[in-house]
Structures are given as structure tokens and as C-alpha cells.
Amino acid sequence: MKPTVLVTRAVFPEVIELLSQHFDVESNQVDEVYGEDELKRRLQGKVGLFSNPTDGVSADVIRSVPGLKAVCNMAVGYNNIDVAAATEAGILVTNTPDVLNETTADLGWALLMAAARRVTESEHYLRAGLWKKWSYDGFLGADIHGSTVGVIGMGRIGQAIARRSIGFDMQVVYHNRSRLTPEQEAYANHARYLGKEELLRTADHVVLVLPYSPASHHTIGAAELALMKPTATLVNIARGGIVDDAALIDALKRGTIAAAGIDVFENEPAFNPGFLELKNVALTPHIGSASRPTRMAMATTAARNLIAALSGQVPPNLLNPEARQP
Numbered sequence: 001m002k003p004t005v006l007v008t009r010a011v012f013p014e015v016i017e018l019l020s021q022h023f024d025v026e027s028n029q030v031d032e033v034y035g036e037d038e039l040k041r042r043l044q045g046k047v048g049l050f051s052n053p054t055d056g057v058s059a060d061v062i063r064s065v066p067g068l069k070a071v072c073n074m075a076v077g078y079n080n081i082d083v084a085a086a087t088e089a090g091i092l093v094t095n096t097p098d099v100l101n102e103t104t105a106d107l108g109w110a111l112l113m114a115a116a117r118r119v120t121e122s123e124h125y126l127r128a129g130l131w132k133k134w135s136y137d138g139f140l141g142a143d144i145h146g147s148t149v150g151v152i153g154m155g156r157i158g159q160a161i162a163r164r165s166i167g168f169d170m171q172v173v174y175h176n177r178s179r180l181t182p183e184q185e186a187y188a189n190h191a192r193y194l195g196k197e198e199l200l201r202t203a204d205h206v207v208l209v210l211p212y213s214p215a216s217h218h219t220i221g222a223a224e225l226a227l228m229k230p231t232a233t234l235v236n237i238a239r240g241g242i243v244d245d246a247a248l249i250d251a252l253k254r255g256t257i258a259a260a261g262i263d264v265f266e267n268e269p270a271f272n273p274g275f276l277e278l279k280n281v282a283l284t285p286h287i288g289s290a291s292r293p294t295r296m297a298m299a300t301t302a303a304r305n306l307i308a309a310l311s312g313q314v315p316p317n318l319l320n321p322e323a324r325q326p
């Protein structure tokens with residue numbers, strides 16, 4: 001008899017097929033989002049969970065499934081999983097790093113350019129039939145080329161953002177829990193390490209790429225926004241909760257900063273409706289990694305992690321090696 005696993009959200013049929021070669025798969029191709037009770041109910045009797053960032057894999061969920069051995073998240077972020085509770089229960093947890101770095105960095109740049117150059121706002125104007133004449137000061141924005149980009153969270157995606165700035169003849173400053181090696185800094189367009197406050201004062205534009213944790217909650221709030229240049233653009237491609245969205249909306253209304261490009265929101269998908277009243281924002285619904293090849297790579301990576309974890313091997317992207325039984 002094959003081990004049974006739960007796939008919580010719709011995924012590429014090829015990936016269900018791959019999993020089915022190894023497991024009895026309960027899938028969810030109708031793509032209902034399971035709340036905690038439904039997740040607990042469906043997990044009963046399963047040994048593996050192919051989870052998504054929309055699933056709250058809390059300590060409660062983990063403790064309610066005594067036979068569970070592995071939780072393999074289809075995302076690089078894993079703040080939806082209580083890893084400490086999983087470790088305590090001897091459950092392996094994995095994520096999907098690396099395969100989405102370049103695609104997510106691309107979206108960071110798309111949002112930066114769209115917001116700074118007022119692409120979304122001017123497109124809405126055009127679509128609304130308001131464009132009657134060209135004018136010298138129509139939709140003046142900020143330059144990207146030649147400017148200084150500040151990257152907060154200089155992991156793999158942050159470094160990919162920095163590398164892209166070479167083509168725009170830019171300077172890079174960054175803030176991170178730990179400094180990069182001199183070689184890494186050189187490869188990331190000679191990125192210069194700064195304290196957070198100095199970065200916010202120095203950068204022409206700021207991109208957030210740090211993981212969410214209680215320690216990074218509201219890394220950017222009213223006080224931090226007040227340090228930024230009034231011509232600056234803020235981009236959040238990291239996680240909702242890293243920015244105090246109400247404070248950001250207020251700063252955008254007052255002109256404390258010029259614009260924002262936002263892909264992730266507090267309490268998403270139920271974001272702060274104040275964003276919709278603003279013209280100086282480019283908004284996308286958490287699509288940082290959403291290219292077909294990258295989402296396929298993420299799904300395949302999560303599936304391979306699950307296959308390895310449930311066949312006694314060390315999964316390639318194991319987050320909690322201490323959970324493995326000796």
C-alpha cells in the first residue's frame with residue numbers, strides 16, 4: 001500500500017501525476033482554500049502534506065495528525081508553518097528556495113519601474129479616455145537609471161535585484177541581518193552595507209525582500225517612511241506584515257514618499273482598501289514567482305522534497321534537520 005498524502009491546493013496535473021507514482025494522493029484541483037478545521041480533517045491518516053503559503057499549518061494542526069511525517073511547502077517563505085512545533089513532533093519541513101529567485105527579482109523591478117514611472121496610473125488615465133493632449137509635465141516620475149537602490153533583505157532574491165541594477169548604471173546599498181562576503185558584494189553590483197536608517201535616508205528607491213518573522217513585523221512603519229526621500233518608491237515583494245500598510249497608505253497620501261509597488265499585503269487577500277484610493281501605487285496580487293516555468297519548478301521541487309522525505313532520504317530543501325530521528 002502506498003503512503004497517503006494531501007495536496008492542499010490545485011497544482012499542475014503533471015505534479016499530481018509525479019506524486020501519484022509514489023503515493024495515494026488526495027488532491028484539491030477544485031482549489032478550495034481549507035481553513036484550519038478542514039485542513040485537520042483532511043489530514044487525518046495522511047503521512048505527508050504538500051502545502052501552500054495559504055495554508056495555516058499551526059501547532060494545533062500539526063499535533064492533530066499523529067502520523068504526519070513531512071510538510072513540504074510550495075514556496076520559499078514558510079511563515080505559514082509552525083516549524084518549531086513540527087520539529088518537536090519529528091516532522092520534516094521543506095521549502096522551495098532558489099528556483100524562484102530570478103522570477104521574483106524580475107517582478108521587483110517591474111513594480112519599481114511601474115510605480116516610479118507612473119505606468120499604472122497613466123494607463124488608467126488613458127483607458128478612462130482622459131488623454132486629450134501631450135503636455136511637458138504629464139505624469140512626471142522619478143528616474144531609475146543612475147539612481148541608488150536600497151535592498152533590505154540581501155538574500156538570494158535581494159542579490160538578484162542588485163545584479164539587475166548594473167544595466168541601469170545604478171548604485172546599490174543594502175541592509176541585512178549579516179553582511180555579505182566581499183565577493184558577494186562585488187557580484188551584487190558592488191553593494192554597500194548600511195544600517196537600516198542610513199539606507200532609508202540614502203536610497204532613491206527601496207526594495208524589501210526579507211523573510212517574514214515576528215522580528216521583521218512592520219520593519220517599515222511611519223517612522224521609517226519618514227526617513228525616506230519624498231521622491232522615493234517603496235517596493236514590497238517580501239511578505240505582508242513587513243510593511244505597516246496603514247502607515248504606508250498615509251505616507252503615500254501625504255507625499256512622504258512618491259510611490260509604491262506592492263505585491264504582498266497584510267491579511268491578504270483581504271488587503272487594506274485604502275490602497276485602491278491611491279493613484280501612486282502599482283498593485284499586484286502576490287505574483288512574485290508567477291511565471292509558468294518557475295511555478296512548475298516550485299511545484300516539482302516541493303513534490304521531490306515530499307518523495308525524498310517519505311522514502312527515508314534527506315529532502316534537498318530540509319529546513320529542520322534536527323527533526324530527523326537518529
Ligand code: DGY
Nearest residue numbers: 053074075076077289
Ligand atoms: C514564496 O515562495 O514564498 C512566494 O511568496 C510564493 O509565491
